[in-house]
Amino acid sequence: MSRSRPGSDERAAWRERTQQIIFEADTPSGKAFDVALFAVIVGSILCVMLESVPSVSQTWRSELRALEWIATLLFTAEYALRLVSVRQPTAYARSFFGVVDLLAILPSYLSLLLPGSQSLIVIRALRLLRIFRVFKLARYLGGANLLLDALRASAAKVIVFLTTLLILVTIIGAIMYLVEGEGSGFTSIPVSIYWAIVTMTTVGYGDLTPQTVLGQILSAIAMIAGYSIIAVPTGIVSAEIVHATRPTTRVCPACLTEGHEAAARFCKNCGIELAVQPGSAAP
Secondary structure, three states: OOOOOHHHHHHHHHHHHHHHHHHOOOOHHHHHHHHHHHHHHHHHHHHHHHHOOHHHHHHHHHHHHHHHHHHHHHHHHHHHHHHHHOOOHHHHHHOHHHHHHHHHHHHHHHOOOOOOHHHHHHHHHHHHHHHHHHHHHOOOOOOHHHHHHHHHHOHHHHHHHHHHHHHHHHHHHHHHHHHHOHHHOOOOHHHHHHHHHHHHOOOOOOOOOOOOHHHHHHHHHHHHHHHHHOOHHHHHHHHHHHHOOOOOOEOOOOOOOOOEOOOOOEOOOOOOEOOOOOOOOOO
């Protein structure tokens, strides 16, 4: 009968504990980690914004840059911990949040070669999407994963809708080009398509306006159609949200699938046994 080495057991326990703190937010330690992470993210973004203000940059440039690098080093260490605490690091690295976490630290190192690129640090704002985890624990919001699931489920329908809309604005733009012509500013079909997009989305910049009666009638039809069409993607996504379920933030350490119920013992995706959360009774 084989026995596991004490050092191996300790490393496994450390990885499991680290994974629960960093990836999950259903425990006090996980929630505290996320809150501290949000504070650092917001602080680093504010530093970048303030550095772009000439009056502030002249006086506090060195201090702001130092704070930016401190935040970058903290994010680098956090990214490394995320990689070593999961059983499949490549699965995390290729996931949406894995890519966002990597992009959050790259601009600072890139600025060593390309001065000024540190302004891209504002990409870190995407990391604030994790704030929905904390809101869910506080029972204020729970829709981050719910919305993502709905968007994935409705992707095919939305693509069909956007394709149909693209065909429609192309036809309207071509007709408007024939009706108005260069005299009214519709110098080409692409320019006319731009006008059709601006009109149907109800933006209405006013840089191009039809002058003929027929062109104005076509413009009115496009605007009315725009009001009717703009609600379609909202309805598609809303219908998928109705069928979606509200998840928790429990994460599978193997495949990183989220949304397991509090009493779940096995991953709903890969079937691996999940760790028992502190404070929850084992079935």
